[in-house]
Amino acid sequence: MRxxxxxxxxxxxxxPKLREEDDQTWNAIQGLEDSEDAQAKMLWYSEVPGSGAPERLMVAGVQALENRGMTVDGWEGLVDQGIAALDAGDMPALHEITTIMWQAxxxxRKEESSPYWKYEQIDNWEQCKRSLTPPAASDYTESDSEFLKRLHAGWLGQIIGGALGTAIEGYTSAALKETLGDIRGYLVQPNTYNDDITYELAFLKAYEQSGSRVTGTEIxxxxxALVPFGWSAEYVALRNLKAGMVAPRSGSxxxxxxxxxxxxxxGAVCGMITPGDPREAARLAWIDGEVSHTGNGILGEVFNAMLVSLSFVEHDIRAALQQCVDALPSDSEYASVVRFALDECSERTSWQDAWTACEERYKTYNWVHAYPNACAEVVALWFGKGDFDETMHIIAMAGQDVDCNAAQIATALCVAQGPSCLSSAWTEPIGDNLDTYVRGMKKLSIRELAEWTARVTRR
Structure with a gap:
């Protein structure tokens, strides 16, 4: 049939169906209008769920392009108009200015003098693969039961790190210290809602269906299918995907x-299903990353994927960290960032001094940008010396996007050391329950998530 x-x-x-005026379904449009208005307002001002940190995503878009060596001409006038429209509740004006900003x-305009352009631009996996130098794949020989223990510890650590960070993300180190003092555990009753793990679950679903042949289109x-809403890069990617684009265009x-x-x-999930094979972890991370990101953004996922993969066979976290930093494409800007952080760690006697140097160097970047957060990961892992409690203390006190950072490095630590590194103070408030906003996965067992991951890996 045609x-x-x-x-x-x-x-x-x-x-024909003759309807009375109150039964003509036009009132449904009001709900759609309210949803569109709420979303437009959020782009101009929102507060982070969990921590209440303020965000202006449209202003941050200008900042993000400047970090990538580009300029948005006339942005200041547009931003002033947008904020004025938001404050006045002028929705027609706000929608119009938002559209003009997206057009901009x-x-x-490329800023030729930007230092961004002096680095190699890594645009695709083939280019990345030629420059990537991870350790050779190791034969991972632990029993299925030991593998499952490490996976369960990794997921539990990730969820703990996310729960710790959700309450404090979006603030500077100084603001956290001044307001909350030393952070050495949960500050509020933890819950497991977090947008970060959402995309890892979607990856697992795609990988379950296609295995190592999985594509960005499938992810x-x-x-x-599964994610009702995203933010920043993921918000744009979801919009592009729904318009019919596929990776890598959906991310770019x-x-x-x-x-x-x-x-x-x-990145952690790509490492969890490739134990001891950091190159394969990197390949999968690139495929996954292209759905929503480009270049250095994807290298961030490659970095964390390699770190978790290597942690199955290299249990000295400093050694694993050093190998992953060395493995990155050496002429990329991302590699320069984590090298700077690692150099500061080796030259300083305290994490505070190393972090202060990183915070100052990357102060022009948004707290959601990959670079300052990659630095925070490096500093916390180096000075944490494999101790879970101290590593979480450092990553919490560094500020920035704490839930993302704590979750990723906690996965690596717990994979390397197994469940013994987690005290009951961390695990008991979490239990075995994972709450998400993923369609069809609203409530999960953490143990069953580990078992699912093990099955997917064997596939």
């Missing part, structure tokens, strides 16, 4: 946030 025949059959079978984001399809088109943390925050 498409016209289907449509003709639908029309032919239809019979799609056509930025993107799972995003649309009109996406100022494509080198933010959204890929870096989900």
């Amino acid at each position: 498409a016209w025949e289907r449509e003709r059959a639908t029309m032919t079978a239809a019979r 984001f799609a056509n930025p 993107g399809n799972q995003w649309v 088109w009109n996406n100022p946030y494509s080198e933010w943390i959204g890929a870096q925050m989900r």
Whole structure:
């Protein structure tokens, strides 16, 4: 049957329905309008769920493009108009200015003098693969039961780290210290809602279906199927996916946030299903990262994927960290960032001094950008010396996007050391329950998540 025949059959079978005015369903449009208005307002001002940190995503879009060596001409006037429209509740004006801003984001001017352009631009996996130098794959020989223990510890650690960080993300180190003092555990009753793990679950679903042949298109399809809402780079990617784009275009088109943390925050899952094979972890991370990110943003996911993969066979976390830093494409800007952080660690006697140097060097970057958060990971892992409690203390006190950072490095630590590194103070408030906003996975058992991951890995 042709498409016209289907449509003709639908029309032919239809019979008129005379409706009263209050039954004509036009009132449903009000709900759609309210949703669109709420989303537009959020782009101009929102507060982070969990921590209440303030965000202005449209202003941050200009910042993100500047970090990538581009300029949005006339942005200050547009931003002033947008904030004024928001404050006045002028929704027609706010929608119009938001659209004009997106048009400007799609056509930025290259700033030739930006230091961004002196680094190699890694645009695809083939290019990345040629420059990537991870350790050779190791034969991972532990029993299925030991592998499952490490996976369960890794997921539990990730969820603990996310729960710790959700309450404090989006603030500077100084603000956290001044307001909350030393953070050495949960500050509020933890809950497991977190947007970061959402995309890892979508990846697992796609990988379960296709195994190592999984494509960015398949992962993107799972995003649309499972994830109702995203933010920053993921917000743009979901919009692009629903418009019919596939990776890598879904991650690159009109996406100022494509080198933010959204890929870096989900690299752990690629390492968990490739124990002892950091190159394969990197390959899968690149495929996954392209759904929403580009270049250095994807390298952030590659970095964390390699770290977790290597942690199955290299239990000295400093050694694993050093190997992953050395493995990155050496002429990329991302590699320069983590090298700087590692150099500061080796030259300083305290994490505070190392972190202060990183915070100052990358102060022009948004707290959701991959770079300052990659530095925080390096500093916490180096000075934490494999101690879970101290590593979580450092990553919490560094500020920035704490839940993303704590979750990723906690996965690596717990994979390396197993469940023994987690005290009951961390595990008992979490239990075995994972609450998400993923369609069809609203409530999960953490143990069953580990078992699912093990099955997917064996596939």
